[in-house]
Amino acid sequence: MVSIDIETEDGQREILRRMLTIRAFDTKAGELFADGELPGFVHLYIGEEAVGVGAISALEEQDYITSTHRGHGHCISKGLDTYQMMAELYGKRDGYCNGKGGSMHIADVDAGMLGANGIVGAGPPLATGAALTADYKGEDKVALAFFGDGAVAQGQVHEGINLAATWDLPAIFVVENNHFGEATPMEQQHNVEHLSATAEAYDIPGFTVDGMDVTAVYEAVKEARERASSGEGPTFIEADTYRYEGHFEGDHQPYRTEEDIELWKDRDAIETFKNRLVEAGAITQEEFEEMRDEIEAEIDDAAERAKEADYPDPSEAYEDMFNATVPEINDFAARMRADGGER
Ligand SMILES: Cc1ncc(C[n+]2csc(CCOP(=O)(O)OP(=O)(O)O)c2C)c(N)n1
Ligand SMILES: [Mg+2]
Structure with missing residues (x-):
């Protein structure tokens, strides 16, 4: 059984709920950071929700993920608690790392979330290690690494993929190609059109999927999981996506225009999936709005409680x-x- 079955209406609503939760959480985090409420840095996942939710919804509960500096969406997709996450952003004791880690270090090993990571490209070798452990112990667990287009040329990413491919480990490598590594466009970082070409070097399957389509991401990862858990080794998936906000909060973004962003917003993953469900009769527009309002209220409440909580x-x-x-x-x-x- 997959943790979420996208074929069912319950599963579809859960996917929508998770994408809306990420959007609400990161919108709030952005506002709080702009107001000077949060210490450190926050990197928002707004616009990329379909990648984290689509990929993790296709995994089993017991599977592992590794994340990035832009990790809130991965945490929420893996079912982490938004109050504990918000408390971590505030540096409060109730946070996942007792307030000592902040946004870029949220981890919950028991939930299979092996950590956000401030080191670009650090996730894939960790995922390979987790996959090796699962393989060695004979457990049906798969490890999925998220990493950005900016991480694809990092040496340790290739070491991780190479070992996983050579030893047929149960790993899945998911590149979130949001077309920028900080301010550097994809074309100035790489000599290939599709980052999935990386897979060829390791003789593993590689696909590019529409990262604004949660169903496409889900299906690609579901297939990759089946391959991984049946001993056929890793898959490399590039999800074509876009971040609506700056690299970090406070980025003035001279490297792109408002029109560029609008073109992607026209293909917004939440709106597209919601419209599909409304057409299919799985949810009404009113139910959707109710769901969104409830989630926003939950996030507001989490932020207020986190603000009042104790520091360590x-x-x-x-x-x-x-x-x-x-x-x-x-x-x-x-x-x-x-x-x-x-x-
Ligand atoms: C090893 C390392 N090099 C450089 C940095 C600085 N840095 C932080 S985020 C980032 C860009 C990452 O781009 P990408 O992997 O595409 O992820 P995105 O921010 O687009 O989600 C860089 C260069 C870092 N944190 N770690
Ligand atoms: Mg990027």
Whole structure:
């Protein structure tokens, strides 16, 4: 059983709900950042919702994902709690990393979310490692790595894909080609038209799908998962998508025009999927608006609660940093705490 069945009306509504949740969460995060409420940086996933939701909805509950610096959408797609996420953005103790990680380090290993990552290209080798673990233990688990067009030329991405391909590991590599790595357009980063050409070098299947179409992403990943879990190795999927907002909040975006953005907004994934469901009678426009309003209220509430929540105490600064199961590290951590970190 897949975690979400896109063939059913319940599954379709859940997919819509998740895409709307990402849109509402990141819209709120952008507003809060602009108001000076949030420390650090936020990179918004608005416009790219169909990729995270389509891909993760096609996985099983027990599967792993690795994420990027633009990770809120992956977290929500994997079912993470929006209050705990918001608390993490605020640096509060209730956050996923007790407020010590922030937007780019949200992780929930128990949920199979192996972490957002501030290091561009760091996800694929982690996914290969998780896939190797699953393979070694004989568990039916697949590891899916999300990474950007800007990560495709990173060395460690290729090391990860090469090993997974050579050892037929249960991995899936999903490139979110949003056409920019920071301010650099795709054509100035790569010599190929489609990044899925990368797959040829490793003799694995490679596809480019419409990343504004949640169904297309879902179907590609579902097929990739079947291949991975039956021992046939990894698949490389390029999802063609676009970010509506700047690279980070505060980016003045001299590298593109409002018209460029509007062209993609005309193909908005949420609007397209919703219209398809309305036509099929799976949801009415009124039900859709009700769903959207409820989600926005939930996110507002999560943000208000996170704002009021406690910060971690300074005495907790060295907690959760070391693997307590390794005695030497434990000992080192205890000494660090004792002398206030003077080493
Ligand atoms: C190893 C490394 N190099 C450079 C950076 C700086 N950096 C942060 S995001 C980014 C662009 C990433 O572009 P892409 O992978 O396409 O992801 P997108 O932001 O478009 O989602 C860069 C170069 C970094 N964080 N890590
Ligand atoms: Mg990009």
